Amino acid sequence: xxxxxxxxxxxxxxxxxxxxxxxxxxxxxxxxxxxxxxxxxxxxxxxxxxxxxxxxxxxxxxxxxxxxxxxxxxxxxxxxxxxxxxxxxxxxxxxxxxxxxxxxxxxxxxxxxxxxxxxxxxxxxxxxxxxxxxxxxxxxxxxxxxxxxxxxxxxxxxxxxxxxxxxxxxxxxxxxxxxxxxxxxxxxxxxxxxxxxxxxxxxxxxxxxxxxxxxxxxxxxxxxxxx
Ligand SMILES: Nc1ncnc2c1ncn2[C@@H]1O[C@H](COP(=O)(O)OP(=O)(O)OP(=O)(O)O)[C@@H](O)[C@H]1O
Ligand SMILES: [Mg+2]
Numbered sequence: 001x002x003x004x005x006x007x008x009x010x011x012x013x014x015x016x017x018x019x020x021x022x023x024x025x026x027x028x029x030x031x032x033x034x035x036x037x038x039x040x041x042x043x044x045x046x047x048x049x050x051x052x053x054x055x056x057x058x059x060x061x062x063x064x065x066x067x068x069x070x071x072x073x074x075x076x077x078x079x080x081x082x083x084x085x086x087x088x089x090x091x092x093x094x095x096x097x098x099x100x101x102x103x104x105x106x107x108x109x110x111x112x113x114x115x116x117x118x119x120x121x122x123x124x125x126x127x128x129x130x131x132x133x134x135x136x137x138x139x140x141x142x143x144x145x146x147x148x149x150x151x152x153x154x155x156x157x158x159x160x161x162x163x164x165x166x167x168x169x170x171x172x173x174x175x176x177x178x179x180x181x182x183x184x185x186x187x188x189x190x191x192x193x194x195x196x197x198x199x200x201x202x203x204x205x206x207x208x209x210x211x212x213x214x215x216x217x218x219x220x221x222x223x224x225x226x227x
Pocket of ligand 1: 011017056212
């Protein structure tokens with residue numbers, strides 16, 4: 001049985017997939033069996049044959065050089081809206097027993113499975129007469145620690161600290177943060193890093209610059225975050 005880590009972010013489009021690609025690449029290049037899993041993706045591209053394409057999984061595959069079967073997504077929706085709404089539009093609600101099965105099947109196959117969330121920590125995955133499930137409920141159900149991707153720029157102290165406080169409230173272990181769109185030498189960004197670390201007590205493990213091709217974090221330090 002392998003280990004897994006949940007990647008969430010301070011919001012949608014913050015760079016979870018971009019950074020996850022670098023994370024999986026680092027683990028794979030170090031010789032580990034590394035895989036990627038996402039429970040629900042909305043805003044899928046539509047292929048020439050009308051098939052829905054899981055863009056996040058394809059990006060991670062390309063970045064890390066994974067085989068197709070090593071990056072999987074359980075639910076793929078077309079509309080670029082929150083999964084709970086996309087599922088409603090397509091009358092295809094998420095079955096969390098299936099998600100749990102898919103997750104454990106993937107976890108069995110790899111040394112390190114990286115699980116990407118949807119949106120930020122408060123992302124409704126299913127909200128109908130039968131069930132109310134938010135992303136944080138899924139992290140709790142899968143018993144994972146969370147690594148939070150945050151933008152390095154203005155506004156990140158608020159977003160990062162709120163995310164950390166919510167994780168604490170839900171008793172989800174916080175592995176740390178990765179800052180994205182980092183500009184070395186920027187005084188505000190350097191201060192954001194210090195403030196987020198001091199206010200949350202969790203480390204900013206790596207700072208990823210625009211267009212970065214590698215994660216500035218050693219494979220062993222990265223692997224140690226997985227549980
Ligand atoms: N460090 C970076 N350098 C260059 N491009 C980046 C970087 N980080 C993010 N991007 C680009 O910004 C866009 C949004 O990033 P990404 O898809 O990783 O966000 P996300 O948090 O995974 O979004 P979602 O919530 O939809 O899953 C993408 O086009 C991505 O390639
Ligand atoms: Mg993504």
